[in-house]
Amino acid sequence: MPIDNPAYDKAFEYLENGHADSSFYYFNAAKQFFLEQGDSLFVAKCLINMSITQHEKADYFGAQETALQAIPFLNENKTEHHAFLSMNYNALGMATDDIKDYPRAISFYEQAIKYSNDPQNTLVYRNNLAFSLLNNKKLEEAQQIYTDIIQGTHKSPAEYARVLANLARIKWQQDPTYPAIHEYLISLKIRKQEKDFWGQNASLAFITDYYEKQNPDSALIFAKRRYAIAKTIKSPNDQILALKKLIKLSPSDSSKYYFEIYNSLNDSLQQARIAAKNQFTMIRYEVEKNKAENLILQKDNADKAYNISRQRMWTAGISIFSVVVIIGGTFWYKRRQERLQLEAQNRIKANQLNISRKIHDVVSNGLYRVMTEIENRENIDRDGIIDRLEMMYEKSRDISYETEVTKPEQQDYHIQIAELLKSFVTENRKVIIAGNDAEQWARIHVDIKEQITCILQELMVNMRKHSQATNVIIRFDWDVDVLRIYYSDNGVGMSESQVDGNGLRSIGNRIERLNGSITFINQEEKGVNIEVLMSIL
Template sequence: MKKAAEISFLFLVCLTFLIGCGGEGSKKLPVTPEPGSAGHYYLLGLDTADIEAKLELYNKGLAAVKDKKDSSLVALLDGKIYAYSRLGIEDSVDFWIDSLISAAEFQGDLFYMAKGYYRKSWSFRKVNPEEQFRTAYYSRNLYLKYGDSALAGRRSLDMANAQLGYGDYAGSQESAIEALKFLDEERDPHYVSSAYNVLGLSYGEQRLYSEALKEYQNALKYAVDRKDSLSYLHNIALLYKNQENYSEATRIFREIINSDEASESSQIRFRDNYAFMRWLQDSTCKADKVMLKALEQRQEIGDREGTLASYSHLSDFYRNKDPELSRFYAKRYLEVAKSLSNPAAEVEALSRLIPLTEGKEEDEYVERYLFLSDSLKEANVRLKYQFAKIRFDEERKEQQINLLKAENLTQTLRSEKLRTSNIIASLTALVILLFSVGLYYYFRQRGRKEKVKQIYRTESRISRRIHDELANDIYHVMSSLEPVAPSPMIDKLERIYQRTRDFSRENSEIVTGAEFLKGLLNMLSGTVPAGTKLIIRGEDTINWNKLEAEKKIVVYRVLQEMVVNMKKHSQAKLVALVFSKEGKQIKISYSDNGVGAEQKVLENGNGIKNLKDRLKTIKGNAIFETAEKGVKAEFFIPFKS
């Protein structure tokens, strides 16, 4: 039973690793990488079935990595480790696994940290069961932190396999049950069936046969292919054999022994165990031919683990029939066990050799047997407790880390509370300051607006008095003198009267509501003298309804001032006004083809000074330039649309 269980266990572990390599895969890169980049070579490697070509592409990708933060670095390292494992290159695998773990820790990538410890656990499978278990445990915890319970379940299954292989059956059951809690029956049936198989092997080793049979049947229920089913049926047959229920064991062996779905090594194992079982059932059965054929086939395919079982069976078969031949196979059993560094198998071989040997050689075998037996017992006891201690120590370490995190969080919360109090005090002071600045700005703006309105009201009042009083008085004087005064005097009075009316109109009230643009255009067309062509563009592109009233007044007066000055001094035949929106300003471009003026005279004229003073009240600006003919100007009015 023990040898059969070991073979089934090795089959399970190998199959789990191969599926782990391909099935767990890697995280996909978020974007399509550029040709020649590290990510590009990684994707090419993923799409390549040839392992050597895959390794070459991954090496090119690693050479193309320019930054340790490149997410494709960890994927390439993991791919290289997988390729090395498939090619049987084990010398430098440990170095690349450590490189993967370091790179993943640097990038804070929990997925590849967990993957690295999984790879490390696999590398320890034959040399250090404690580290195999510990690193599988690390990987499991990291997958849980990453949020992938399925992968955490697979690592719990790895822990169960490590414990099973070294006789910690109770611990193996605990880890396998934990794996079943994490695994999803629909998404991970292979791993679910493997976990039940581990439970069956654990119960079987403890001679709890009915419990073992239940778990094997569960394993069969979730088996994903015929190969797995055959392996589980084989274990059930061995279970019945150990219970000496040979008829049921024979029935199962007949079902599986000639199955085409089984691998070559599995078919050999089935035939060898079936022949050995029939001999146990009937000592007259000539089973040695089948067992010798199995040994020959195992040697041909290089199945060294399988040859252990063949030598064990043949030594037992010939023990009473041909002691010398039995001793020969027991010696071969011992030689292969030593070459595989398998002390448990070596003890089994010695137990067969001692009764068949005499003298000094027997004493040597006995001494070696006692030494190995004591060592194995001590190691098994130590490992059983060591596995539990590893789990306990790591869980306690996690608790301590969580406690430190909690203390740090409490301290952080205190610091944050103090910081929050300081921030609140600072914000309160800032709010008061901003409120004060805002209040100052508001009153300042209101003062500017009030200044514009005051100027406007003053101009309107003067306009009304000129119109109602001065113009009317001049008109009455002119009317009373018309019968007696000479015509030149009457003409002079007429001109004075017209100038008074013009001045009144220039300072008349302005409509600042929805009719503003219409009033502005009427003013401009009415002010330009006959014979001067006025061109206006872009006025409809401005949303005048959103311009404040005081700014409308300034726009109106500035343009009025420009066309009045043009009328008085320019003698222009063409005047152009272009309105446009530039950022948060209205831009008004003015140009005419009049006589122009020197820049110095233009800048220092009272009219231009008054115009600029108006613009300053609303934070506007004006730029003038002159040439040999004409005047050009640009006016900028702040405007928040």
């Protein structure tokens, strides 16, 4: 029996009424409730629906991240989980397809087919797989799939029309003289009969491409029809694609008119995508913030109750037996001495840990970075290396004297970050940096920058030592008062011992001191995804 969860029912009500933001909010709230109750299947259902909503609003990276979070909650050994595994992998495939990462999208679609137990869904997943293969220029593989599945579409005219058009498109791409227009027109006719407007949009796009070179006048006619259909289905993406064709095919006067529409629509679309992404992020942030505030309130109430109970106990004890007071006082004094001794020991340990951390950051990781540059660069900046070693020497002396002087920045921070990350580039490894904005960094206090530098350096050193990655991506996303750092690589993943190692534990401690959070998404042999969130005010 599923657990009664009003937020889950509300989420579907809003979904059916077309209120994506409210639906996303309640799915997120329902997910938290199911998580507390230990119902992993319904946690996964919430995440899958959230991912689909993000994809529909063109937040493709967000959709990917949410769908990946659902995987650990689904058990491939449980038959009742298979339908949701296939649904989730299909959602991952679509989001990955839209960012044009076709090889990975193909892998996700294959997983969706593997776990699918519904013939109709399998047909859809195979069609998606074939479309990804087609975009990846694997025409023969795509053609084989379309040829196989077209036989099973006789019960669904809309599916038959879709497969027929895609199969004709492949044949035309393989042989530009192939008369694909006949199948295109048949497919368009069926889709009109079925009132399949999205399908008509696809058919008109194929026909426009077919006529573009050999008969531009006909191509212009079908491009106009596609633009009209795209407006009917309220698809800004398809309107933009249709407008591009109209600009290209129309006379100069009309082309200028379409270009103005294109510019306005494109600006609106970009703003809508940014707003949707920020909206979903803020919904999650507010939910987590409220959760944290509730936990703090519960703790305060528990502390107050405990203090009241203790006070009553002491009062009763004093009122009844003075001997108990003496014994209690003696016991308290002993405990106090032990506590003071323990606090002194803890301060010593904390000081030792602080010095150890500084040595690790300044000396170990600094030397490791210098070694990496020397190893991977043919032309070594000898003076730059000497300056850097001298700087490490000075910082080491500061550590030995227990100084905490924060030195002024010698170089623009965005340049420091770029140089730090690019020092790990090799012939076999790319490091891609996004969002490294000088104006944004200018808002950050120098102490926070130092911590961010240490966090990034630790991540990159850990990557080089253990991951065997060939591609590393670091992305900085900026809000008014929050910075999110996304790290991902395509290496071999991390074992449990590496996740619990000193380096990553040090990262966690730093982020905790900055009132931030860190999330690991570790997939064996498929790389690592890490999200760091911290306040920057």
